[in-house]
Amino acid sequence: MSETLILSFIIFLPAVVAFILMLTTTKIEDVRNFAFVTTIITLILVMKIYLNFEPQGEMQFVTNVSWITKYGINYYIGVDGFSLTILMLIAILIPTSYLLLWEGRTKGYWLNMLLIQTGVTGTLLSLDIILFYFFWETMLLPIFLIIGIYGTGNKVFSTIKVTVYTMAGSLLMFVAIVYLGVSFFNEYGHWSFQYDDLTTLSGLGANEKLYLFFAFFIAFMIKIPIFPFHTWITGTYSDAPTGAVFLLSSIMAKLGVYAVVRFMIPIFPDTFVGFSEYFVFIGIFGLIYFGIAALMQNDIKKMFAYSSASHLSLIAAGIFSLNSYGINGSLYLIIAHAIATGGLFLLIGILHYQTGFKTINDLGGIAKKAPIFTFMFAIMLFSNIGLPGTNGFVSELLIIFGIYEFNHAMGYVSAVTVLVAASFMLWMFQRAILQERKGGALPMKDLKLKEIIALTPWVILIFVMGIYPDPFIDKFEPTVTYYINNFLQIGATK
């Protein structure tokens, strides 16, 4: 296989397998096994890319062929330090999550999981903005189906709400994308939607830029979610099935941040710099607001929804801090948070599946019945809080440095409020897992060998990344430097 085709193969393999499985009448076990093998193949291919990747700022493994020639839309994909890191993350997280979801799923569930994988990798790798939009919208459809079909509680309402909410945001972005394309056409006389072409736009007025910037940003703020566009998360996270929650929180939310870095920084560097102060503030406000909201929750899934939003606000604040510390830290937290939150949601899925409860008051006494479960849960929790020695610590430290360099006062505030996360997490841990349950023990079995094997790489990653972060940062650091030198400096001078 030629090098350039590997990326396309990584994107489309899961979808193709899903379609083939859809048309055949295979047994459910075989469907699951095929799906699992598919993700493993994807992982091997991604490994190959990871090893052949040169640590430089530019795009690599680029495929660029024209798709709709009249409007200069290309099938343009490639990978750089940012996307490679997240690509690797997706490739590792998805197969291992399959092991945790192993039993009791139906065929449609696995097919949708495969389709989601195509959607997220496509979104991640596309460099033509229309292609990006294409995958960005498409990845919502399997999520729509999986929540609606396999969810619990008030699922139909939640599903319709999240779909209309996010789609309305992305449709606004769509107008902005088209507007950018038209401006490019008027300036250069030919159509193009490639992100590097769009960065050369110079004819946009200040007001135009402002509108376009917000049209993009609202779409991403909804997806991430950043205050005040977060209202969809509680309902969705608490009603959605485990697999969907896992994908939403640990991968899709990150793609929102990724899209900000990939498209908004290069295209609107000056607006980005101009508004950075407000958005660092909103980020830190979100960190506190969602943290306090998480303290109030009784439903564990809802609590983690808020905790996730709180961390993502911190990530956003880091991205907007405009310096190498902040952006590197945000990228690192993207990985750390994906692992920790993903693990926690999957473990809670198991807990919910076995005991039938997901509210803190109803739970308790898990530690005695399931020590390995508790151990894994604790590690994920500590990483999420940012305990020294875990990857969460490294990333939060970097971000706080970044924010401090950006603005001292905000740096102090962010350093203090990271503690809020520790408080609600540990409180929940104590109540739901450790302390004795009133009214008898719950029927909880400990983790199976398969599940332990699945979680082991995550645990190893948490500690390796926490103790020796250099090899990981080295992969994406050149890209960050490239971004700062090429885009943010320009934006700052304008």
Added chain:
Amino acid sequence: MIEELIYLMPIITVLVGALALMFQSMYERYTIKDNIIVATIFLVIALGFAVFHAGDLFTTKPFNDIFNNAIVFDTFANFFNIALICGTLSIILIGEYYAKEHSYFKGEFYSIILFALFGMMLLAHANELITAYIALEIASFSVYILVGFDTQNGKRVEAVFKYLVLGSFIGAFFLLGTVLIYGATGTTNIAQVAEFISVNPNDKLLLVFIGITMILFTFLFKIATFPFQSWVLDVYRGSPILVTAFMASVFKIAIFSFFLRAILTDFITLNTFWEDALITLTVITLAIGSWLAITQNIVKKMLAGSSIVHTGYMMLGIIALGENIESAYSIMFYLIAYLLSALGAFGLVSHVIADTKVRVTYDDFKGLGQERPYLAALMTIFMFSLAGIPSTIGFIAKFYIFTEAINAGYWYLTVFAIFATAISIYYYFRLIAMMYFYPDAADLNTEKTSDIRVSTFMLGVVALLVVWGGIGSAIGFFFPIPSIDAILSMVELSVQSLFLK
């Protein structure tokens, strides 16, 4: 002589087919199936003749001494011929099962539908106002009859009466407009009128402008924009669903064929005083269409309401046409995209109705996902396409329309249209939610019937086309498949042929 005849062949074949079917339907021994076969054969032959010239750039007036400039044969008309024939053919084939299950379908149905097609094709060829009027009325009268075909439906009298009275009334406006234009210019040929408009100062053109406004009323009525939209829901509700599909997709294309020709040849000049009026109408059309679609509980009515919204998108293209001729491509592409998606959606609803006799409301669709996974998957594709979700042809079409509208400077209208799209996601996705998210509504007559028949096959083909239009060319990097660029270049060629001398 022979060559000239070949240009005429598609339209003649359809006419002969209509007459043949009329005679055939007199005999009791021919079943519905025979009629479908005969109609299909004629349509396929006509399609063959039309496709024969598909790649060429030409404009010609065969037998001009007889027709006297009244009809013109060019790539533009040929493009619409292909679209119209394909649309009618798919409706006949998709409706095969529905027609067999409903006793009121007689042989005449196919004869009349071919007459309607003949009128529509003639409309696409019309180069002159009286011819256009006659063609429009041939098509309209056939559709009036088709609307009333469902003898078991209590709403049909209302539907026929409403459509007949209003349609004839608005047809009179067309005639009046023609008369006024003739009075001012001494001709009804659109090219000559356009020339008259271009050489004379505005104060001499008052009568012409009033005449054109009258003609525009007819246009707005037939495509159902505000304030002429009120007939849509009742007429669509009262007619057999195949006819509804025919009106919503094929008939609309025919109307657009003539008016696009009129606009592109500068007969109707948009950038004068109609622009503001049309902008207002478009905004209200989008708003009202969305409102109607949201509030419906019957799927067919929802589709009818949403067809008004789609008209609104196309009006956006029409407005942009004043500044930007490329917008014509986007409208024509949108017509094709809407034809496919609407045919699929209406066709599938018809299939489901034919199967269970009850499925008309949203609630009746509950549990279809488990009961009939393939049908539900097809319906999902059509809903996605109508909502303009990427990976379907509907997305590409919306992209074209919005790009050209923004390129012409109407970004605020585009933002408004985007809001309508966001709302449309609600009512389209609600149907998907009904199919998949609820268990079966228990006591339905769920005896397993096989889904392998002509209509489902055709629905599958349409769904494939919808997906191909959305991503086909992207697959083309790995497998050789013609891309949607092919449709686009065909459209461009058609528009160019209008300017050949």
